Amino acid sequence: MRRTKEDAEKTRQTVLEAALKLFSRDGYSLTTLSRIATEAGCSRGPIYWHFENKDDLYEAVLAYSQEPLEALVAECSGMRETPIEAMDHFIERWLGLLANDRKYRQSFEILLNKTELTDAMSRTLKRERALTRSIIAMFRDLVGQAAERGMLSTQENPEDLGLLSYTYLMGITQTWLFAPKLFSLKQQTPFFQRQFWRLLGKSS
Secondary structure, three states, X not given: OHHHHHHHHHHHHHHHHHHHHHHHHHOOOOOOHHHHHHHHOOOHHHHHHHOOOHHHHHHHHHHHHOHHHHHHHHHHHOOOOOHHHHHHHHHHHXXXXXXXXXXXXXXXXXXXXXXXXXXHHHHHHHHXXXXXXXXXXXXXXXXXXXXXXXXXXXXXOHHHHHHHHHHHHHHHHXXXXXXXXXXXXXXXXXXXXXXXXXXXXXXX
């Protein structure tokens, strides 16, 4: 029985990897369950065993590919005693994952560039918006802690600076995904970190 469960989980993982590849390369509309099955080396039967339909699989693919980001949010949210180090780590890790982790990068490619966001995506959109709010809240709390300790020289509301932090990172992400030859993300990461701290008013 254990062997059967292991095989089932292995098949599910193979389907997720195949769907992640096709969704990020060809987009949601052009990716069919038949094509995913072919890519995964199975019939459509195992797909329907694990997922209700293509929307359910799409949601599972994004959840799977964003596990590193969710873990990073949880890690940095727990670093309230060292808010500057927490934010610096988050930025460096976010950009590092984007440059080096295919699965993580593909989650952004799918959501930002390869999907027409319609009412059919309501569950996925709800999940993604919740993740967005959690990142903004993390920055808000860390900025607030840093400001209270005199580490940041700013009169701005931490809520606004949390939003600014998120949109700053998303702007870099979207630009690089759209035109990756425009700049080297690895080489420019220290520059982006320095400019982030200028935006927030960090003391030298």
